[in-house]
Every structure is written in C-alpha cells, then in structure tokens.
Amino acid sequence: DNLAEGGTDQIAGAEDATKILIHKKQVALDKQVRNETMGEKDYQTTTTVHPDDTIDYRIRFSADDKMTDKISTTELQDTLPKGLTLVPDSILIKYSDGTSEKASDLKAVKLHALTAGQHADIEYQVKVAHDQIPDIDLKNTVTSKTAIADSTTVLRGATDATVKSAKPAxxxxxxxxxxxxxxxxxxxxxxxxxxxxxxxxxxxxxxxxxxxxxxxxxxxxxxxxxxxxxxxxxxxxxxxxxxxxxxxxxxxxxxxxxxxxxxxxxxxxxxxxxxx
Incomplete structure (x- = not known):
C-alpha cells in the first residue's frame, strides 16, 4: 500500500531497486437499499422501515477498469435476517452490457464472466414482517467469491446495508x-x-x-x-x-x-x- 503502482522502492538488503506492480482494487462489491413503500427513489446504505413495508436492495459487483485478467465466474450469497422475507420472483441480474437474467435463490447467485470496467447489478425486493419489533437493526451481509480466468486466484469480498425498524407509519x-x-x-x-x-x-x-x-x-x-x-x-x-x-x-x-x-x-x- 505504500508503493505507487509501477513505482520503485529500495528493499532492505537488496542491491538493486525492486519494481512491484500493484492492483489495489480488482473487484468492488457495494450493497444499497431503499424503502419503496415510503416512496424513496434513491438507493442508500441505510433506511428506516415499518411493519409490512416493501424494500428494494441493489448489490453492484464491478470489475476494476485497469484489470488485465478476465473474471470467469462470481458467486454471491446473501442471507436475509429474521424479519425480512424475499418477494418471490423478484431477483433480477442486470449487466452493464444491457443483458439481464432472473435468479431464484439469494444464497447461490452466479454471474456471467466480466471484463475490465464491466459490472452487474443484482436487484431484489423483500417484505418486512407484520409483527416486526421496532428499534432493531436488520443488517444482512452479502459475500462474493470470484475466480480469475486462467489463474488459481480467488478474490473474496463482503458488504452490507442496514435497515432500521421503526413503529408503523x-x-x-x-x-x-x-x-x-x-x-x-x-x-x-x-x-x-x-x-x-x-x-x-x-x-x-x-x-x-x-x-x-x-x-x-x-x-x-x-x-x-x-x-x-x-x-x-x-x-x-x-x-x-x-x-x-x-x-x-x-x-x-x-x-x-x-x-x-x-x-x-x-x-x-x-x-x-x-x-x-
């Protein structure tokens, strides 16, 4: 982290300068949420919900535009906390090349191959329980496992979005x-x-x-x-x-x-x- 990409630095005990190529961030994982029932238009990292509300999640998985390797596969897993239930048939994967596809299970979402600069958005809806207790944070974390083509490298990532429960509005x-x-x-x-x-x-x-x-x-x-x-x-x-x-x-x-x-x-x- 202390070296600039492509820069040089002296290594103790080495006679010659050592050049190290650094990829600081090959893939990025970002998760956001919005309360559809309350009419929120923009996604954000946290929102407030009430019993029976419908909320939207969006997970964005993106490849760094300087990546030289091709992502062969990415597997994502998202486990909803108690109090949130997936709306059936609501998982939609939208790729930056304009294509899209449906998914059925948040615990096993697989993405197509991606190249540098491309991304995929995984969007889905959940319903808040009718008897949801107020003043509780409903946090769920999405994890990813990414394989790089022609390599044994596996990249892992994790991110979350927080939903704060409140009394019925x-x-x-x-x-x-x-x-x-x-x-x-x-x-x-x-x-x-x-x-x-x-x-x-x-x-x-x-x-x-x-x-x-x-x-x-x-x-x-x-x-x-x-x-x-x-x-x-x-x-x-x-x-x-x-x-x-x-x-x-x-x-x-x-x-x-x-x-x-x-x-x-x-x-x-x-x-x-x-x-x-």
Missing amino acids: KGQITFHYIDWATGSPIGAKAVTVKGLIGKPVSEAALADVSGHQDPNQIRPANIPSYVPVDYTDQADLSTAKFYRIKDVDPLITATPQDYTFRYERSRLAMTRYRLT
Whole structure:
C-alpha cells in the first residue's frame, strides 16, 4: 500500500531497486437499499422501515477498469435476517452490457464472466414482517467469491446495508365531494383517512376516519339528492383529469393524497300517493 503502482522502492538488503506492480482494487462489491413503500427513489446504505413495508436492495459487483485478467465466474450469497422475507420472483441480474437474467435463490447467485470496467447489478425486493419489533437493526451481509480466468486466484469480498425498524407509519388521504355545476362542496364536504402506509382505505379503522365514518361508505359517499358522476386523484382541479365514477380504494402512502368526487343533483323525483 505504500508503493505507487509501477513505482520503485529500495528493499532492505537488496542491491538493486525492486519494481512491484500493484492492483489495489480488482473487484468492488457495494450493497444499497431503499424503502419503496415510503416512496424513496434513491438507493442508500441505510433506511428506516415499518411493519409490512416493501424494500428494494441493489448489490453492484464491478470489475476494476485497469484489470488485465478476465473474471470467469462470481458467486454471491446473501442471507436475509429474521424479519425480512424475499418477494418471490423478484431477483433480477442486470449487466452493464444491457443483458439481464432472473435468479431464484439469494444464497447461490452466479454471474456471467466480466471484463475490465464491466459490472452487474443484482436487484431484489423483500417484505418486512407484520409483527416486526421496532428499534432493531436488520443488517444482512452479502459475500462474493470470484475466480480469475486462467489463474488459481480467488478474490473474496463482503458488504452490507442496514435497515432500521421503526413503529408503523401513517399517511393521509382526503376525500372531497363537490357539485359538478357550481364546484362548491356538498354533503360531508371532506373526509380524512389516516391509516397505515401501504394499506388500502377499505382496511382503515373507524377511529382513523374523520367522524368515525365507515371507510367503505366514503369513496364515493352516498349524498341524498345527489348522484356521483366522476372523480379525480389530482389536487389541482383546474387542470385535473376526471375519470368515470367507480368505487376507489387507494393505498395510503407517505405522501398526502386528495380524491375529489363530482356530483349532479338527482333528476328523478318520486312522490308517494295514498289512494282512498
């Protein structure tokens, strides 16, 4: 480590300068994670999760661009800790040459041959246990064993990413009800649902719905003398696209959401007469 690549240094007891070629880093192994349920876009070395969250892992195995030898095979092994379960059929290997392939077992991932400067990304998803205890680090280490072509050299590496468990997180969805002709609020005006992230509104508890209303009677709501005609999930109604009316059951996310239902007044009135 004290010698520059291709440099020279005096060795005690040697009469001539000794030249040593050094490869400081032939292969690299890097593991990162992100919380998909919480809407994280970028991979990082650590993240916070909650029960029932879905998280993404990415392992990058790369060959140094100055490598002169060809990597013949690489075997990776990743053992998930208790509390994390692999999402079936989610392991995907993506090579830097544009090719990709599926893998079925994190304990035995084999990569194709790589040359200098190439890399492979192993991406997969896991689910956090429903009863995961908070304030615990869920750390799992990936190890690699790499064989160099035409050589007995075997390179080994290891890296990890940390997942910190926390108490269940809640998000919010607000349902609005307006008159199609006037744009004015009608009926309940607005109903707010605060529930666990990743859960549909239909599974919200009565205590999580404003006014303790039934979560299955608000999407859309039954408003006397009015008929629902369409809805939108966009907050800016001046540019929003409206869709044909239906029962909606959105998932609660970390980002607050707004749903607006438009209604028309009923055009059919019924009168009951008593015959004598």
